Amino acid sequence: MPHRITRAALSAALVAGSTAFALSVPGPASAVDLKVDLPISSFGDILVDGANGLIYITDPAAGKVYKTDYAGAVKSTTADLPGVSGLLLAKDGDVFAAVPGAHSIVAFNEVGQKIATYGPNPAARPFTLAEARGALWFGEADGGIGKLPRGGDEEPELTPDVITTTFDEAPLLAAGGSSLVAAAGTDVSVFDVSTATPSTGASQSLGRTRDLVANADGSRLLVTGPAGLARAVKPADLSTIQNYTAGADGTAVAVRTDGTVAVGIGSTATKAVSVFAPGSATPTRQFSLPGGGTLQPGGLAWQPGGPRLFGVSRSGSTYTLQILGDPAVLTTSVQLTVPAKVDLGQTATITGVFGTPVPAGLPVVITRKDSTGSRRVGPTTVPANGSFSISDKPVRSGTVTYTVALAGNADYKPTSATKSFQVGTTKATTLTLDRNGSTFAAGSTVTFTAKLGPTSSNRTVEIWADPYGTDQPNRLVRKATANSKGVVTAAFKLTRTTTMSAIFRGDNFTSARTVRSTVATKVSVSVALDRHYGTGNIGSVSYHFLRSTVDPRFITSMSPYPGRSALLEIQYHDGKQWRPWIATYSRLYGNKAYNDLTGTHTVGLKYRVRASYVYAKSGDTVNTSTYGGYKYFTFTK
Incomplete structure (x- = not known):
């Protein structure tokens, strides 16, 4: 079952015979060729989004799409895409992935975030993708070709088997102009999709096809496969335009925007990739795979409009991203770490790590500066493991500044980092x-x-x-x-x-x-008397007067708290002094508590009442004990 869909249209500038980018004569690969291990467990497809500097790689077995930068560092991962296989960079800049296990196609935006899912349609199992005449076309597991319309007013839906083929496996797809090219096994067929009902054009056996790609205007179709299959053909009749001398086991083909062709073979790590200048049948450059391994079917992709050529190889269970060709000037970085402060007399540790792909041996200048001046410290070239550590025991208070400067060269941009820390004596304050x-x-x-x-x-x-x-x-x-x-x-x-x-x-x-x-x-607490018929002074004290036939009601108001109770105390005067009579706790409802004094009431006896909050006894401990003021009352006939 194929796992690869080569992008059909890279840009309008992909025209055969263009000479905007010249390659040198055959020779060894650049010293800046790189390899980076990938976290994938299988390989489906590779796509380079040049506008946003991202490489997309699918892992069908894990159901994941990985997005890396040009140095192979993973920037994001999208999971839960069972069997995810073919990739497509659409003309509007969105990236699409075929997800056969979910009977759907998913779309990603310019930062690699999933933005849409088309499907599921249980009748569709998209494996490969191409874009032609304003629609996405997908190769299905049963050999048919389906369609996903784009640009209409209605929500697009997956339509399986728009084109019926004789294939018995998901075909590889490529597109250019109004032509859609499909290949499966040894057969290649061309379909005209310029009308609502696609029509069949040329059909021919070219040999087992493992990868194919068409240029933007549809004038060339590049195919590769075993038995030395590596050629450019005319989509109109599938006649050969030229053959490429690359090797017997063709496994991948990619074309750059200037027409430069790269053909990869899977049988050896030596001269595994051959590069052909536009119009040339003889390789102008050949590359081995750093670290060995075998180039994967469909595992080549150019940086659109740029010099980098990317490949995916496998050695045992390890998959590797190969960065081949003349990567021009690569961005470099260095991370410098210093302590926030150092007590005078203590030892500080300063560390630095050069980011991928800075190679060992490049000249580097590390300086230390304090109040007495500056001097060079540490290594003078990038260490073999890309990191360094410096121990520093300052003898003066003040600011210490470390600067790391990498001058770069023809292959690497310069970079620098500066960090400072303070030196002094730690003291306590009041x-x-x-x-x-x-x-x-x-x-x-x-x-x-x-x-x-x-x-x-x-x-x-x-x-x-x-x-x-x-x-x-x-x-x-x-x-x-x-x-x-x-x-x-x-x-x-x-x-x-x-x-x-x-x-x-x-x-x-x-x-x-x-x-x-x-x-x-304290709390806010008070008590009020109800059911009295009047008030007046007895001596200098204000009293509430109640009929002896009436039961007085005492209304306590208190700052509320869950579960809080108010203490109500009633005292009487025996002619000489106030004596305790009744003391009771009553639960608050909101901020109120209500108590009625029932029974036989003695006429002429003087009473007083108060409400209080008592710490720990009123149901909580969030306030301090607070005793309210007394209210005085007496009964009359």
Whole structure:
């Protein structure tokens, strides 16, 4: 079963005979040819999106599409695409992948994110893709060719078996102009898709075909396969235009936008890829595969409009991305790591890692600079493993700066990195927060004052409030820079007993510090009498007057909290002093509690009542004990 669909149309500039990019005479590959191991477990197809600098590689066995950069570093992966096989770069820049196991085709945008799924259609199993006459065409497992319309007003749907063939396996597809070319086994057929009903054109046996690609105007079809099959043919009648001398076991073919052709063979790692200048039948350059391995069927792709040639090879269970040809000037990078700070007298470790594909041996300049001047340190060339480490024990306080500079050469761009760290002595500072142990009425807005002592550089203080209870979070009240006296203030409205915290996060050479201040907060509590008929003074005290036949109701109001109860206390006067009579806890409903005094009421006896919150006895511990004021009452006839 084929796993490859060569892109049908690369660009309008892909015209046979173009000489915009010249190759040198045959010779050894450039010293910057690279190989990078791939995380795939099988290979389906490779596609290069030149506009966005991405390489797409499908892994049918794992059901994944990997996107890498030109150095082979994986940038993203899309999974859950069972059997994903053929790839296509459409003329509008979107990338499509055939997913036979899901009976669908998926689309990716310019950054490699999946943006659409067409299907599933249980009758369709797309394996290979091509674009012609404003539609996507797909080769199916049973040999048929289906269609996915594009550009219409309606949501496109997969239509299987639009073209019936004699193939018994999914055909390879290529397209150019109004022609769609299909190949399976030894047979190649051309179809005219310029009308609603495709018609069959030329059909011929060219030999077992493993890969094919057509140029943009459809004037050439490039095919390759075993038994020395490597040729360009005319789609009109499939007659041969020219043969390429590449090897006996042709396995992949790719064409660059200037018409340069690359043919790969799978039987050897020596001269595995031959490159032919436009119009030439003799290779102008041949490449071996670094590290060996076997080039995979359909495993070649040019960088559109660029010099890089990419291939996928296999050695045992390991798949490798081969970066062949003249990669022009490659981007380089270096990552430099230094500590955030170093205490005077301690040893600092400075490390650097050169990113792929910087080779060992390139000249590099590493400098160290402090208040006394600068000097070169560390290796003078890129180490064999691409990394270095330097130990530094500063003897002076201040700033130390390391710079790594790679000059580059004809193949590699220059790069540099600079990092600094501070050297000094770590000391502790002082931090205070007032109001600790104070008590305030509920609802009071209290200003708290933090004072910070000397620091190295950071002068920021945070003031946090953490009310008692589990239903309110610790919250930042203010974060500010201390004034010239080291002071930061913050106002907070108290409803609960609250722990205030002042936090200094520290700096390079000052230790972090946290101090706390807990302030007790009372509740708002009062009691009101109901069912009285009037009020008046007895002596200097105001009393509520109730008929002896009426049961008074006491209404307690208190700051609410889940499960909270209010203490209600009633006392009577025996002529000499107030004596306790009734004390009871009553559950709040919202912020109210209700109590009725029933029974026989003594006329003329003086009473008083109050409501209170008692810490730990009223059902919670989020406030401090608060005793309400007394209300006085008496009964009359």
